[in-house]
Structures are given as C-alpha cells and as structure tokens.
Amino acid sequence: AQRVTQPEKLLSVFKGAPVELKCNYSYSGSPELFWYVQYSRQRLQLLLRHISRESIKGFTADLNKGETSFHLKKPFAQEEDSAMYYCALRGSGNTGKLIFGQGTTLQVKP
C-alpha cells in the first residue's frame, strides 16, 4: 500500500534551534516525494521536491530509501517558519495524484 506517515502532529521549537520534521513513506518502486507548506491564511504551496535536491528557505530534505524516509530539516528555525507542513508522495501511474501525510504543525517560539 502507498502511504505517508508524519508521526508528529505538533513540533514546537525556539527560534534558532534546529528543526526536523519527520516523514516516512511506503511505496514499491522509485518514489517521488514533496514537502508542501501552508502558512496562516495562505494557500498550500510546494516547498521542495526530492528530485530537485534544492534548499528552499533554508530547508532541505534527503530521500533515504533504506529507511523509507524524507525528513525535512533546517539548522536554525525562524519565527516565520511557523506553519503546517505536509509530506506528499506522488502515486503510481501517470495521474499526478498525491498521497499526503497527516501534517505537522511547526511552532517556532521567540
């Protein structure tokens, strides 16, 4: 079965602390993984995708096929990082469907 799991509903850190939002997936084949972010009163938007191996707003995520994980990391959290974060897996077939995790709310305290 294709599944995405984000074990933490809420992650609360202080400004300047490192952040790691966990994401594990279940998928047979080569996965295509994404992190989406939803800031307060804004629409859901793509943060980064594993295929690009990019760093966006200081965030990075590495695909670990052995551990079936795609954790999102940032070395120094900022208050403006506070948002809801969703890990997503593109399903099999050429449909573009995304399978989302349950989401993690990141709260960065001053």
Place this chain on the structure above:
Amino acid sequence: DGGITQSPKYLFRKEGQNVTLSCEQNLNHDAMYWYRQDPGQGLRLIYYSQIVNDFQKGDIAEGYSVSREKKESFPLTVTSAQKNPTAFYLCASTGAGGGSYNEQFFGPGTRLTVL
C-alpha cells in the same frame, strides 16, 4: 491573484441539501483534483480529472460528484449522501495531465459547514 480560484470561501448547508463548490483555473492545466482537509488526517483525494469530459474517483468519493465540461472548471457537488461533509475543501491543478515532476497548484479553499 490568478491561478486557481475557489468559491465561495465559506458555505453553509442544511442537512439533506446538495451544494456545489466551484473551482476555476486559468493556468491551462490539464489535470485537476479535489481534496478534503480534516484536522489530523491530512488531505484526502475525492476526485480527479486528467482531461476534459473524463474523471476518476479518489479515495473518498462516496457522497460526492464532479463534472469536467471545460478545461478551466472542475466543480464539486457535495450530496446529501455524504455523511460527514463539514470540512475544508481544496482544489488543485497540474499541467501535462499530471505527469511526473509537475507541481500541483492549490486554490484558497472552501470551508463547508453543515448546520
């Protein structure tokens, strides 16, 4: 603010009524999707369409219906058969039929409340 628009922003429905949520996009995207967002459950796919006049059920299609008569529009009807319709509904679209590497763009959402 073009891209994908959804209306209305808030919708109230009495039990037993059908309601239709609008989703329009001016991105010339082929594929469109409807998700339902509930706290603690993430986003779940209701229906999707890769091309005009064709659509498929997602994971939670029961109690919902869609149409895709125009490329730009993908309305969602929440019928009285949907047992728990109160939720936040998100529409999304992507280019090239949803193929690999295409980003999904999301609308601002409609919050439906059943009274």
